[in-house]
Amino acid sequence: MKKAAIVGAGIGGIAASVRLALKGYQVTVYEANESFGGKMHEFWLGGYRFDAGPSLFTLPHLVDELFELAGRNPAAYFSYTRLNPITHYFWPDGSHLKAYAEPKEFAREAERQLGVPQQDVLEVLARSRRLYNGTADTFLNKSLHKARTYLSPDVLKALGCLSDLGLNITMHDANAKKFKDPRFVQLLDRFATYNGSDPYQAPGTLNIIPHLEHNIGAFYPQGGMYAIASSLVKLAEELGVEFRYSEPVEQIVTLAGKVMSVKTKHGNFNADVVVSNMDVVPTYRKLLSDHPAPEKTLQQPRSSSALIYYWGIRKQFRELHLHNIFFSKDYREEFEHIFQQKTVSPDPTVYINITSKLEPGDAPPGCENWFVMVNVPHHQGQDWQQLIADTRASVLRKLSRMLHTDIAPLIAQEQVLDPLLIERRTSSFAGALYGSSSNNLMAAFLRHPNFSSQLEGLYFCGGSVHPGGGVPLCLLSAKIVGEMVPAVLPIEEV
Ligand code: FAD
Structure with a gap:
């Protein structure tokens, strides 16, 4: 049976383990910490439970899809509810706004509390939906580093959105152009922080983010965010994935341009495929120190x-x-x-x-x-x-x-x-939450691809590589890796 080694049990590594197990690999996840989750872990402090890292859950279908792929009913493992209202906003002048889940109700509330014309709010959310639907298949759901992505009809859809994408204007300027009320502009600008960026530098393209929260919805997983990681680990273990905790990978061993094994304190473990869920900077600096690193990529500004x-x-x-x-x-x-x-x-x-x-x-x-x-x-x-x-x-x-x-x-x-x-x-380089920032137009293209073009069998997932940071994008990175890694054919088909 072909073997896959995954470096790190962050949400991206866990999701990749499920996908590779379903492709027929014998999967082992090596995790430096005592448990899984990475940034998505929980702890108790004197009777109080805390989700340590992520707290906002969007695009839950990306989690459901992993259970469905395995032929399981997601609800048997993991449940969540749609939030309404989503967020309560408070301004220093004493004003307060409840961000209701339904766009019309949200727009009415914005008019009531801040005097923002309802119609403008609805237009902005509709535009966010249009741009997301037009571009996600090209920029988020697929590798940006494979020629086939650019040959797909989805590119035409994305090109159709170009003039509206806000490429030559900052996120803030795009919002300030539309709304007079500085509080509502601030509310929209805050979405830049969802990937650790600066609304005064980041391009207007980031204005697709509100679509996720305000049109698709924000959700709460029962048991807290940690339940996302723990339910997926349960699924992975049922599929035969082995998790080895307190066992950091020290080196990705290669021979003649191909990955051979991973080295830990317990020895060398053969692997036909290695997926690094470790931040891409230390992956090169520590685990692949004998190989030339893609310096330009690694030096992109952090989030x-x-x-x-x-x-x-x-x-x-x-x-x-x-x-x-x-x-x-x-x-x-x-x-x-x-x-x-x-x-x-x-x-x-x-x-x-x-x-x-x-x-x-x-x-x-x-x-x-x-x-x-x-x-x-x-x-x-x-x-x-x-x-x-x-x-x-x-x-x-x-x-x-x-x-x-x-x-x-x-x-x-x-x-x-x-x-x-x-x-x-x-091991997130410089403690950045989301890998590299999206403060410039080229950021999406300068993130590390989900595969190595130098070393056969080496793949990357998680928040420091394409398509970027945040739980949904980490899940998408695992999906892209899962689709790229060749399936292991049953013996009779080989
Ligand atoms: P990581 O969580 O970065 O985990 C990597 C794992 O690899 C770790 O467990 C690490 O120990 C392990 N590892 C590293 N090196 C090795 C090695 N050599 N050998 C073995 N194991 C190794 N996102 C949202 O979507 N919504 C939010 O509300 C949100 N809020 C956030 C708030 C905070 C405070 C933080 C920290 C993050 C937040 N994020 C949020 C971002 C989100 O948590 C991350 O993008 C995501 O969890 C990163 O997952 P990952 O797959 O990249 O792995």
Whole structure:
């Protein structure tokens, strides 16, 4: 039987393991940590459960599809509900908006709360849908590095969208051109952070992102985001995938331009196919150090990172829900701090995710589990201890003011995640959340392909390679790899 070795049990590696097992490979996943999930893991802190990383779930069909491919009923493993409202937005001037799931209801609310014409909101969402539907098959669902992608009829569909794609305008300028209200522009600009980019630099093409949340929907997986990883690991194990934890791959061994095996502390393990779910930069620097690395690709600017304060709060706030955003006064200044000054704004936008709103067991009675996140630059030598302390103080000041409650005395439990820890725990280069940023037009083409053009049998999946970071795109990267890797034919067909 042909063997596949997967380096890393992040969501991309887990999804790839399912796809390769279904293609007939004997699959082993080597994971450096004690358990699976990578950025998508969970932990308990004194009676409070936290999803450590991703909190917003979109495109759930990409998870369902893995169970269906295996002939299983997804609902037997994993369930989720569509959120309505999706997010609660709060501005420093006291205004507040509930982002309802149905576009018409969302548009009515935007008009009611911010005076934004309903029709303009509906037009923007319809345009986002049109552009997503026109371009996803070319830019997201397939390899951008195979000639057949460009020979497909989907390219004509994508070309048809070119004039409307916002290639020569920034995301912010496109939004500001359409809407007069700076608060609604800020709401739309925030979607740039979904792949760690800067709306004042990123092209208008990123305005396809709202389609995912506002037209297709945002979802909550029962059991938290971690349930996505754990249900897929269950499926993978049923398909015969072996997970070897606390066993980092030290080298991808090659011979005559072909992968031969992976080397771990326990020896060399033969593999016909190796899929790296490790960030592509350390994959080259550490596991393939004898091979020339694609320097231009590896030197693409990284995405932003985050400071997360996991707070067990001994109080319940009726005005808060699952996803809450407290905007900064000056968004441009905030992004200048992140991307130019490489530091954190003294008035950051604060995101609070509270799963105990939907799963009361995630916090003790009368309490809430706050995942408090601020966008920050990736690691470039900053003094994170100082930034953690300064940002904590500004977040507490802001939330105490906006929620009319002194928050600090309510913090019963606390843990912090910073870019250095993200790098240490997952090998994500410089602690970037989403691999490289999408701050320029060519970013999509400059991400590493899902295969190696130098080494036969070597493939790549996860947030640092095509089509990019975020859970849905990591699942798509695994799908592209799954489609590229040759199927293992039963003996009689060989
Ligand atoms: P990773 O999660 O990066 O995991 C890689 C795995 O490889 C790790 O387990 C690591 O230990 C292992 N590994 C590395 N090197 C080796 C080696 N040599 N040998 C063996 N194993 C190795 N996305 C969303 O869609 N929605 C969100 O709301 C969202 N919010 C986020 C918030 C935070 C705080 C973070 C950190 C991320 C967020 N993301 C979000 C991004 C999303 O979590 C990631 O894009 C995605 O989980 C990355 O998955 P991956 O497959 O690239 O693997």
